[in-house]
Amino acid sequence: MIGDVLRSMRVYQWTKNLVLFAGLVFTMKFLDGPYVRDTIAGFFLFSLAVSGMYVLNDILDLERDRLHPVKSTRPIAAGRLSTGAAAGWSFALLAIGLGGSLLLGLRFGGTAIAYVSLTLIYSLFLKQVALLDVVTIALGFVLRAAAGVELIRDRASPAGEAIILSPWLLVCAFFLALFLAIGKRRHELATLEADASRHRASLGAYNSRLLDQLVAVVTSATVLAYSVYTIAPETVSKFRGRPLYLTIPFVLYGIFRYLYLMYAEDKGGNPSEHLFRDRPTLINVILWGVALLVILYWPEG
Secondary structure (H helix, E strand, C coil): CHHHHHHHHCHHHHHHHHHHHHHHHHCCCCCCHHHHHHHHHHHHHHHHHHHHHHHHHHHHCHHHHCCCCCHHHCHHHHCCCCHHHHHHHHHHHHHHHHHHHHHHCHHHHHHHHHHHHHHHHHHHCHHHCCCHHHHHHHHHHHHHHHHHHHHHHHHHHHHCCCCCCCHHHHHHHHHHHHHHHHHHHHHHHHHHHHHHHHHCHHHHHCCHHHHHHHHHHHHHHHHHHHHHHHHCHHHHHHCCCCCHHHHHHHHHHHHHHHHHHHHCCCCCCCHHHHHHHCHHHHHHHHHHHHHHHHHHHCCCC
16 A cells, blocks of 8 residues: 555655755755755655645546556556545545745745645636646646745844845746746547547547647747846856756756757657656756856866
């Protein structure tokens, strides 16, 4: 049973919550012990709350998941984990995750509650509305990034230190998440074909031509937003002229690689799995992170 619970928690999807560390890195607190400790704790607490919503979502989507070739193997859809037991685990995970987040900081806890609320509205209503479904997913990713910043602010507030994160980073997070969400919808549409609208009403409103157009628009917006952030005057001033723009090629390659997986290999259904299973993507993400840390934290002079 524990194995089925862990699978329903989708621990592998906790990689999405690593965006919480963006606040730690870009506010130059990556080498500050108390901030690192709080961010690590916040990552696990936020992830537990997210897992609670994953379990709840599987309960709500039970019948639709049984129509999906992959989701039908999930423990709840397959009948290996009862809905009663799943509901109990969902409540426990949400209570621990949200309760711990509030104890860690009111700003952070409030953002975690906002994320859970948005996810619940998405599961109940918005996932059935074309276009709003992918926009909601992207907004959820922005709340993840904002949670990391609010966690730093909770720690910094007693000392009166002002913590500011460029809105361009939130814009980057939004467009990147939107890009991945649209790619996922395209994969679902291709996989389910005639059963697409039965699995999710919003899929019936999409077609491959529309999704390809959306991919093209969002791809350009993602690269542009990140590039503008790295060369914006406030960014250059904040990081004292450090060449953050040198990380642009990593972002560009990552997007190109995902497009290759989507169009050349008919993948794109689960970005979190591709991060681990596709070696070029994993290596690129690691190199981007290393380059970012070296550029921002290498001692001056």
